[in-house]
Amino acid sequence: MHLMYFTEQPMSAYDEKAGLDYGATALTFSNKHFDPVEGSRLYNNYLEQYLKVEDVGIDGIMLNEHHNAPFCMQAKTNMFAAILAAVTKKVKIVILGNPLPLAENPVRLAEELAMIDMISKGRLVSGFVRGGGQEQLSAGVNPAFNRERFVEAHDLIVKAWTQPGPFRFEGTHYQHRVVNPWAVPLQKPYPRVWIPGVISKETVIWSAQQRYPYIALNTSIEDTKKIWALYDQTAAECGYESGPENRGYLARIHVADDEATAVKNAREFTWMQGEFTGLAHPVWANPAGYFSPSGRRAFVEFAVGRSQNPRGAMTFEQQLESGMIMAGTPKQVLPRIRHLLEETRPGIMAVWAQDGKVSQKDSLRCIELLGTEVFPQVREWAKELGLNSPFESNSPVHLRYSTDLKKGPVAAE
Amino acid sequence: MAPREVAKLVLVGAMGIKPPEGDILDQAIISYIDYPQAFFHERKSFEAHYGNVTTDQLEAWDIAREMSFRIAWKPYMYSQSLPHLLGAVKAPALLVWGDDDKVVPVSAAHRFKTALPNARLEIVKGSGHAVEMEKPSELAKLVMPFLAAK
Numbered sequence: 279m280h281l282m283y284f285t286e287q288p289m290s291a292y293d294e295k296a297g298l299d300y301g302a303t304a305l306t307f308s309n310k311h312f313d314p315v316e317g318s319r320l321y322n323n324y325l326e327q328y329l330k331v332e333d334v335g336i337d338g339i340m341l342n343e344h345h346n347a348p349f350c351m352q353a354k355t356n357m358f359a360a361i362l363a364a365v366t367k368k369v370k371i372v373i374l375g376n377p378l379p380l381a382e383n384p385v386r387l388a389e390e391l392a393m394i395d396m397i398s399k400g401r402l403v404s405g406f407v408r409g410g411g412q413e414q415l416s417a418g419v420n421p422a423f424n425r426e427r428f429v430e431a432h433d434l435i436v437k438a439w440t441q442p443g444p445f446r447f448e449g450t451h452y453q454h455r456v457v458n459p460w461a462v463p464l465q466k467p468y469p470r471v472w473i474p475g476v477i478s479k480e481t482v483i484w485s486a487q488q489r490y491p492y493i494a495l496n497t498s499i500e501d502t503k504k505i506w507a508l509y510d511q512t513a514a515e516c517g518y519e520s521g522p523e524n525r526g527y528l529a530r531i532h533v534a535d536d537e538a539t540a541v542k543n544a545r546e547f548t549w550m551q552g553e554f555t556g557l558a559h560p561v562w563a564n565p566a567g568y569f570s571p572s573g574r575r576a577f578v579e580f581a582v583g584r585s586q587n588p589r590g591a592m593t594f595e596q597q598l599e600s601g602m603i604m605a606g607t608p609k610q611v612l613p614r615i616r617h618l619l620e621e622t623r624p625g626i627m628a629v630w631a632q633d634g635k636v637s638q639k640d641s642l643r644c645i646e647l648l649g650t651e652v653f654p655q656v657r658e659w660a661k662e663l664g665l666n667s668p669f670e671s672n673s674p675v676h677l678r679y680s681t682d683l684k685k686g687p688v689a690a691e
Numbered sequence: 692m693a694p695r696e697v698a699k700l701v702l703v704g705a706m707g708i709k710p711p712e713g714d715i716l717d718q719a720i721i722s723y724i725d726y727p728q729a730f731f732h733e734r735k736s737f738e739a740h741y742g743n744v745t746t747d748q749l750e751a752w753d754i755a756r757e758m759s760f761r762i763a764w765k766p767y768m769y770s771q772s773l774p775h776l777l778g779a780v781k782a783p784a785l786l787v788w789g790d791d792d793k794v795v796p797v798s799a800a801h802r803f804k805t806a807l808p809n810a811r812l813e814i815v816k817g818s819g820h821a822v823e824m825e826k827p828s829e830l831a832k833l834v835m836p837f838l839a840a841k
Binding site for chain 1: 719720721722723724744746749750752753754756757759760761764765
């Protein structure tokens, strides 16, 4: 089991009333409400949290990035990854992930990631994402080509990591006269790639085809099982058997010394008016062409207020009840985690431990409790249940490095 | 472009040129209904054409939106080259713009008139961007004699 810590790095000091008055807290909500004095304080708080994570023996730190919104103030995930590469010694630096379609020059990303891998002495996990819908808009990147750009940028980065330059790359969206970066990853054949996601079937299938672990981002147990069924089916079609080493799960868990404090702090998971990414116009989250065409009809109905959000909208109490948010003392949350492990069988688990305005003192205490009282038990259970991480099972970095592929039926000539 | 193939040219609220003043309305950040409503001078004109918008219509608009992004995402709905190419169009051109075009600013009409060597501009009062839907008779009165003239 690989266990890691995650925070969205909330810009919790923004003027909430201004957001409510404007009616949106994303994309066009003015950055005049961003206070850099508070920003400086918070960035350093998050760095202190990450150092605590290493101190208490947690395996990894999960990082991400978002743009134009207070729900996440990390605008470039490789910045914190580079900082952590230098100031930590043992933790895995798990980027989930770099939004590939937003990159105009994926070779630059390949260089940055190679530098992080070398500086960290081989501790990088380089996840990739498509980027949120509104990030296509904030970056000015065509949402209709999002998936094509994702795959093409991925292929270019992996080629830059694994094939000696110089070479020329003439793609549909990326053209490079000379690819020859003088920085290549320390880990061979290349750093592990994990793919986080929520609902896109296309991404689950693509991840399974690459044999990259898929990290389900706080999906319900029922939806998570559907994701694994699709992953397992695709893996079988590709000739391998998938297992816990292919499965990751991000859970929202806040622990404190007493239940009342834990529940009070866990309520902050809904600090953005109950929306993960804050208030926003639906068309920002799903610009035309970004979403799966199979979801077009359901989405347009939602976008004009004729139906509920296909992703669902639960109250805080409902989320506590269903286990989508776990809060309490370590002893109180452990049985819920055990249930999650038994039902979804992940080999990678990220804990999104706090959000919003949780104090730095409580955040650090939560990390300490996770490291010393929660995760040791989770590790024991993971051994008992056979939930091995990709590192423990030494699984191949990509399908092409597999040595265990079953031969499929041969097509007739 | 093959300008000699064009005998006469009618452009109604056309996109394609960067407006010297203002911007072409960006449909990417507004709703499926707000965008087509902006095509009309009066709300009642929109309602007369679309009434209660059906889900089929919304879906069609989303597909149209996706195609617009595919072909004209950046720069949005105009070409940097077009003003220079238009100089080769010797055919008579009629430019028609609504006086309340909230989608393509009327400054673009004046830019078209400058770029096309043989163009005339007519502004239709009380019309938005979709002149053909909001003031069809007025548009026909301009277009028919223009096309009929030798």
